[in-house]
Amino acid sequence: MVGVDTTGSGVARTGGAHEFTTLTSEDVYVGRILALRADEVGMPGGGHARREVVEHFGAVAIVALDEQDRVALIHQYRYPLGRRLWELPAGLLDVSGEAPVRTAQRELAEETGLAATDWSVLVDVATSPGFTDECVRVFLATGISEVPRPDAAGDEEADLVIRWFPLAEAVRMALGGEIVNGPAVAGLLAAQAVRDGVAGARPADAPWTDRPSRFAER
Template identity: 60%
Template sequence: MTFEHSESAPGTHEFDVVDSRTVYAGAILALRLDEVAMPGGRVAEREVIEHHPAVAVVALEGDDTVVLINQYRHPVGRRLLELPAGLLDKPGEDPLEAARRELAEETGLAAHDWSVLVDVALSPGFTDEALRIYLATDLYETDRPTPELEEADIEIVRMPLDEAVRKALAGEITNATAVAGVLALVTARASGAPLRPADAPWPGMPTAFLDRKADESSEN
């Protein structure tokens, strides 16, 4: 399929969606098939996975001990060293409050000091899934709810930050969120780059799947 078009300079084309249909919608994601106008007048199909936004926490004890979790991940069939993390699965949920909740649920820890470490578009070639990683310091113990399902098997792992960096570079920590968070922290420290406040705007937070769920609830 092609449309009449005018030539546009690279970086200025509008990738309009001319048609869209939902192939699948489940509990944590939906698969959408879009027809997108391409430069040159063609229209191409693009598969898009809508996903909940997510948060993760680099929880730092003292100056150099990072709190990780070792968690079974069924799609890859093994346990991975990860940061405490979770989904924002309620419309209007505050990302910082979600991060506090996930830190408590997965480690039994809370923090007095929070800041935004880095925002990540996890795989923008096929999904809108995005993640905000926080830095949490001045930790203290708090109530941990009784874990369920895979979380009942979580092992808490405390590790020197430089060892976590070594494991990431050696391919021993492969979870993308953990790699991004650990390397972002050491880079920020080395460069002196300031971190954003914990309530900084998050313009890249995806909303399509949350909006879809809200529409479904209003129809029921």
């Protein structure tokens, strides 16, 4: 049902029935891991608005739990925030044709020297859908063993610190503001919910509706 607009804009509310269409699209910047485009989008009432969109490869992150219910976290410097953050092992979906679970397996080995026998999906996180299509799939990995790590690492990864935390402690850190990385917070809370029997994990190859594709297809 169409209601009366009370915002002062003079546009009748469409109650979720409007089809948002892209009228024009312009590339502002295209880089190595992201692109910025500016679109003009048709709005309810016949007007249009500019929407700036950051395109991204998308990524995976891993909650790796050992038999003692400890989770492997990494301490990594994040330049935009200007400090080191506790995060889950993670990596970009930047290898063409590679399945997300395979990316997760590779990144876990490269960053932490760990492998897992059992993989499932915890959550899919749209990191900031107001301006970017970036989405992160967080996996649960169990049946942990050690594997060789590459001797050389690049850029910030050469400074990584790896540490095991009890899952309950990591959840406390997330709720206490000590862990602020979005996929890490969501993944840790989801892992605790699965461990508590509140919810179940999905298959490792579960459908992923919002996996980004536009940047990879450039």
